[in-house]
Amino acid sequence: MKKHNFSAGPCILPQEVIQKAAEAVVELENSGLSLIEISHRSPVFIDIMDRATSLALELLGLEGKGYKAIFLQGGASTQFISTAYNLLENKAGYCNTGTWSTKAIKEAKLLGEVIELSSSKDANFNYIPKGFDIPPDLDYLHITTNNTIFGTQYKVLPETSVPLIADSSSDIFSRSLDFSKFDLLYAGAQKNMGPAGATLVVAKEDALGKVSRQIPSMLDYKTHLDKDSMFNTPPVFAVYTSMLTLQWLKDLGGIAVIEKKNEAKAALMYGEIDRNPLFDGFAAKDDRSIMNATFTLNDATQKERFESMAKEAGLNGINGHRSVGGYRASMYNALPIESVQVLVDVMKTLEQNA
Amino acid sequence: MKKHNFSAGPCILPQEVIQKAAEAVVELENSGLSLIEISHRSPVFIDIMDRATSLALELLGLEGKGYKAIFLQGGASTQFISTAYNLLENKAGYCNTGTWSTKAIKEAKLLGEVIELSSSKDANFNYIPKGFDIPPDLDYLHITTNNTIFGTQYKVLPETSVPLIADSSSDIFSRSLDFSKFDLLYAGAQKNMGPAGATLVVAKEDALGKVSRQIPSMLDYKTHLDKDSMFNTPPVFAVYTSMLTLQWLKDLGGIAVIEKKNEAKAALMYGEIDRNPLFDGFAAKDDRSIMNATFTLNDATQKERFESMAKEAGLNGINGHRSVGGYRASMYNALPIESVQVLVDVMKTLEQNA
Numbered sequence: 001m002k003k004h005n006f007s008a009g010p011c012i013l014p015q016e017v018i019q020k021a022a023e024a025v026v027e028l029e030n031s032g033l034s035l036i037e038i039s040h041r042s043p044v045f046i047d048i049m050d051r052a053t054s055l056a057l058e059l060l061g062l063e064g065k066g067y068k069a070i071f072l073q074g075g076a077s078t079q080f081i082s083t084a085y086n087l088l089e090n091k092a093g094y095c096n097t098g099t100w101s102t103k104a105i106k107e108a109k110l111l112g113e114v115i116e117l118s119s120s121k122d123a124n125f126n127y128i129p130k131g132f133d134i135p136p137d138l139d140y141l142h143i144t145t146n147n148t149i150f151g152t153q154y155k156v157l158p159e160t161s162v163p164l165i166a167d168s169s170s171d172i173f174s175r176s177l178d179f180s181k182f183d184l185l186y187a188g189a190q191k192n193m194g195p196a197g198a199t200l201v202v203a204k205e206d207a208l209g210k211v212s213r214q215i216p217s218m219l220d221y222k223t224h225l226d227k228d229s230m231f232n233t234p235p236v237f238a239v240y241t242s243m244l245t246l247q248w249l250k251d252l253g254g255i256a257v258i259e260k261k262n263e264a265k266a267a268l269m270y271g272e273i274d275r276n277p278l279f280d281g282f283a284a285k286d287d288r289s290i291m292n293a294t295f296t297l298n299d300a301t302q303k304e305r306f307e308s309m310a311k312e313a314g315l316n317g318i319n320g321h322r323s324v325g326g327y328r329a330s331m332y333n334a335l336p337i338e339s340v341q342v343l344v345d346v347m348k349t350l351e352q353n354a
Numbered sequence: 355m356k357k358h359n360f361s362a363g364p365c366i367l368p369q370e371v372i373q374k375a376a377e378a379v380v381e382l383e384n385s386g387l388s389l390i391e392i393s394h395r396s397p398v399f400i401d402i403m404d405r406a407t408s409l410a411l412e413l414l415g416l417e418g419k420g421y422k423a424i425f426l427q428g429g430a431s432t433q434f435i436s437t438a439y440n441l442l443e444n445k446a447g448y449c450n451t452g453t454w455s456t457k458a459i460k461e462a463k464l465l466g467e468v469i470e471l472s473s474s475k476d477a478n479f480n481y482i483p484k485g486f487d488i489p490p491d492l493d494y495l496h497i498t499t500n501n502t503i504f505g506t507q508y509k510v511l512p513e514t515s516v517p518l519i520a521d522s523s524s525d526i527f528s529r530s531l532d533f534s535k536f537d538l539l540y541a542g543a544q545k546n547m548g549p550a551g552a553t554l555v556v557a558k559e560d561a562l563g564k565v566s567r568q569i570p571s572m573l574d575y576k577t578h579l580d581k582d583s584m585f586n587t588p589p590v591f592a593v594y595t596s597m598l599t600l601q602w603l604k605d606l607g608g609i610a611v612i613e614k615k616n617e618a619k620a621a622l623m624y625g626e627i628d629r630n631p632l633f634d635g636f637a638a639k640d641d642r643s644i645m646n647a648t649f650t651l652n653d654a655t656q657k658e659r660f661e662s663m664a665k666e667a668g669l670n671g672i673n674g675h676r677s678v679g680g681y682r683a684s685m686y687n688a689l690p691i692e693s694v695q696v697l698v699d700v701m702k703t704l705e706q707n708a
Contacts, residue, residue, distance in 0.1 A: 003386040007393045010590055018388045022379035025372060032357040032668070034372045036549035036595065039361045039671060073427035073551065074572055077586040081570040103571070110568055190587055195390035197427065197551045197589030214464055216435040217457070218428055232431040233544055235551030236364055237591050241390065314386070317393060 004339035007317030008148055008292065008330045009170065010190040017244040017334075021195075024240060035240055040233050049229055052243035056200055059246060059254055060179040066206060067180075070221070070229045071239050072199045076100065076169045079186040079199065080107035082219045083142065083165055087184070088112040089211045093138045095158070098125040098147035099323060100167060108142070111213075117141070124324070125150040127284035138162040140183065146171035148191075149321040151283040151294030151328065157181055163207055171291050172200070173249060174333055175259045183207040184221075191291070192333045194242030197235045249333065258333050265331045265340045266290040272344040276351050278302060282324055296326030302354055309346050318343070358693035361671030362502055362646060362684045363524065364544040371598040371688075375549075378594060389594055394587050403583055406597035410554055413600060413608055414533040420560060421534075424575070424583045425593050426553045430454065430523045433540040433553065434461035436573045437496065437519055441538070442466040443565045447492045449512070452479040452501035453677060454521060462496070465567075471495070478678070479504040481638035492516040494537065500525035502545075503675040505637040505648030505682065511535055517561055525645050526554070527603060528687055529613045537561040538575075545645070546687045548596030551589045603687065612687050619685045619694045620644040626698040630705050632656060636678055650680030656708055663700050672697070 005012040024035040031044060038045055053069040062069075072078070080103055084092070091113035094105045097120055108114045115138070118129035125147060134141055140163040146153040148170040157164065163183035172187040179185065184203045190196040201221060208222050217223050223231050229239075249258060270288060273281045273295045282294035297303055310318060320326040329343055359366040378389040385398060392399055407423040416423075426432070434457055438446070445467035448459045451474055462468045469492070472483035479501060488495055494517040500507040502524040511518065517537035526541040533539065538557045544550040555575060562576050571577050577585050583593075603612060624642060627635045627649045636648035651657055664672060674680040683697055 005387060005391055007391065010391060010394060010587065012391050013388070018379060018390065021390070022376045025376035025379055032355055033359060033670065034367070036372065036375070037359055037361065037364060037366050039364060040550065073429065073589070074432070075427065075586045078428070078572045081572060107570055107572075110570060188587060195589075195591050196394065196587045197592055216461055216464060218432045218435060218461075232429045233364065233542060233550045235427070235549075235589060235592065237549050238551055238589065316387065 003314045003316040004342050005316045005335070006329045006331070006339070006343070008321070008328060009188070009332075010196045011317075011330055011332050012334045013194065013241070013245060014248045014334045017241060017248055020244050021237070021241045025237070036237055038236070040230065040236055045236060046230075048240050048243055049234065052239050052246060053229065055243065055246035055250060056202065059173060059249060060202065062179055062202065065180055067202055067204050068225050069200060069202045070224045071234055071242070072201055072224060072229070073197065073235055075188045075199055076167050076186060077103065078219075079167065079201065080104040081110070082221065083184065083186070084108035084111040085213070085215045085219045086208055086211065086221050087140050087163070087165065089139050091115060091138060093117040093134060093141045093162070095119075095129065095141070095143045096121060097128055097144050097152060098150045100147070100149075100169070101144045104142060104144070104167060125152065126282055128152050128154055128287040134158065134160045134162060136161055140165050142166070146289050146291055148292050148330070149323055151289045151292040152287040153289035153291065155287065171289070173246070173255060173258070174262050174291055176255050189238055189242050192245075194245050195238050198238035198242050200242070261337065262290045262331065262333065265335065265337050266293065268337065268340050268344060269293045269329055269331065272347050276347050278351050278354060279347060282326065291331060293329045293331065294320060294324055294326065299354065302350060306346070306350050309350060310343070313342050313346050315343055315346065355668055357668045357670040358696050359670045359689070360683045360685070360693070360697070362675070362682060363542070363686075364550045365671075365684055365686050366688045367548065367595070367599060368602045368688045371595060371602055374598050375591070375595045379591070390591055392590070394584065394590055399590060400584075402594050402597055403588065406593050406600060407583065409597065409600035409604060410556065413527060413603060414556065416533055416556065419534055421556055421558050422579050423554060423556045424578045425588055425596070426555055426578060426583070427551065427589055429542045429553055430521050430540055431457065432573075433521065433555065434458040435464070436575065437538065437540070438462035438465040439567070439569045439573045440562055440565065440575050441494050441517070441519065443493050445469060445492060447471040447488060447495045447516070449473075449483065449486075449495070449497045450475060451482055451498050451506060452504045454501070454523070455498045458496060458498070458521060480506065480636055482506050482508055482641040488512065488514045488516060490515055494519050496520070500643050500645055502646050502684070503677055505643045505646040506641040507643035507645065509641065525643070527600070527609060527612070528616050528645055530609050543592055543596050546599075548599050549592050552592035552596050554596070615691065616644045616685065616687065619689065619691050620647065622691065622694050622698060623647045623683055623685065626701050630701050632705050632708060633701060636680065645685060647683045647685065648674060648678055648680065653708065656704060660700070660704050663704060664697070667696050667700050669697055669700065
């Protein structure tokens with residue numbers, strides 16, 4: 001039985017993408033070679049990389065606006081230090097909205113002055129702080145647009161005159177934003193884009209090359225921008241599969257279309273969390289993520305029954321992160337609303353028979 | 355028609371590994387989920403990572419000797435800076451045997467004093483320098499065991515009392531060495547181990563943690579050693595496929611068995627290069643790589659015919675790197691001797707009809 005995959009990442013991908021990726025591992029487009037045997041310098045792979053980066057810019061509405069997209073390795077975790085290497089000359093501002101922001105702050109501090117402009121640590125990161133001051137002389141302001149672990153999400157971007165950079169690992173390509181407000185965006189592939197092992201960086205070209213320090217080649221965004229993600233061997237399989245996922249999203253109608261679907265899934269999910277007396281939402285209502293719904297069961301005696309019913313229904317990956325406990329339903333782009341309905345039905349049944 | 359894949363990397367992998375990897379992309383071991391949809395924190399993936407790292411140590415004969423194996427991202431290129439971050443306190447010695455050594459030297463210089471102890475740049479890196487002095491007060495000596503581009507390879511490791519570290523990207527798991535002579539070894543997966551996107555690092559645990567600088571978390575080997583390669587999301591597909599390849603090698607009999615096969619392929623290849631008056635070997639005979647045979651055609655009028663015959667015979671990836679020109683036959687573990695025979699036959703036919 002195919003499971004209903006609510007995993008927080010790596011996570012569900014479109015079934016047709018999975019099929020095509022598997023076929024390409026056997027043989028890539030009648031080339032007589034497997035996808036994972038071809039040279040990254042071959043015309044067929046250069047074309048794949050071009051399609052992947054062009055699709056990323058197109059879907060974000062950033063084509064022709066001075067941006068470039070590159071595929072790197074190392075996950076968002078590597079970008080925590082790379083962003084500081086590339087952009088932090090004097091001081092930077094960070095908004096601390098969870099585990100990943102905290103890690104980003106820790107790494108940036110190795111290279112310069114870091115000001116924590118806001119934090120929701122006081123309430124175990126269950127909300128997005130608003131209304132804080134942003135000094136105008138910062139090199140940049142760093143935010144985490146969606147907090148996978150805590151289930152919170154910026155609904156409105158901070159208004160600022162300083163360059164805005166963001167870790168958008170868990171909500172990129174899921175909702176419409178004016179992406180030209182960012183000087184730099186990065187995202188691990190393994191939520192809405194593809195398998196683990198590729199990391200997308202989208203940068204305004206003129207935002208780079210301004211710091212005075214020497215940057216290790218592999219952490220220097222300009223190295224990779226100038227070589228079109230081919231400075232060294234890219235993660236061929238992850239880039240190809242990301243390209244397929246981005247093409248799937250484009251064929252579906254792009255971000256505006258998937259956003260409506262994501263909103264419908266989130267409405268169904270949060271509706272049940274709020275209605276069902278057995279469950280409580282974790283995140284502040286105004287800041288609820290449409291990607292990751294975090295909630296707890298308020299009757300401990302029902303725990304075993306809920307989890308066994310969930311398992312029986314084929315629900316996978318709904319356990320909450322250890323920092324929050326309870327449950328988490330990650331509803332990334334490829335998750336069908338039918339899977340959310342199955343989870344909601346289990347919650348209803350639990351209540352009825354409680 | 356399946357091609358004879360002489361690509362320098364990414365390169366040929368065992369056909370059964372490719373089939374199993376493709377099947378796992380559809381569904382991993384009856385889990386109801388694709389390999390690329392599972393959580394890296396799931397027991398099934400933790401087991402895959404354990405098997406991959408254990409197999410790596412076992413094949414290298416390093417089990418129970420104080421070593422740990424980890425899978426990272428970023429390729430050997432990232433290890434150029436990471437090795438210096440983790441091991442370079444005062445000064446390090448490097449042997450410059452080609453493009454990758456040169457890059458490793460460049461990155462290490464960002465963090466400390468680097469002494470180029472030997473170089474074959476004077477002869478376009480067509481040999482391995484020997485007999486140079488190694489100061490006893492170095493933090494480490496860095497070598498590139500096999501030079502993919504130039505087709506040279508250390509047959510004997512430098513004798514030294516300082517810690518030896520190596521980039522073994524293009525010959526790891528291909529031949530028997532006393533691997534306990536290394537304090538640290540690293541290798542991009544995309545030659546003898548798996549698809550692009552994973553990087554193996556094998557380190558003696560007590561060699562780490564000795565430098566005084568603060569190391570960015572993602573470049574700190576101890577971060578990853580302590581978390582068993584799970585500090586952040588690992589490249590799941592590349593690790594799984596590497597595990598399959600290492601299991602394939604173990605089932606075949608391990609390094610000693612594959613080494614004999616590799617030597618037979620190399621003997622066949624170099625035998626023809628030396629015999630055929632139309633071709634010249636590039637690398638010094640004593641230093642010839644059993645992985646990458648570099649050679650040139652000495653009669654320019656035969657170029658077009660040779661290349662069209664090669665294409666007709668299904669030979670892929672034999673063009674030399676632009677730094678050397680001519681041709682390069684990469685004969686990694688998974689390449690059958692039959693493919694080498696096809697190339698040799700083309701060379702013979704070219705000569706007979708010249």
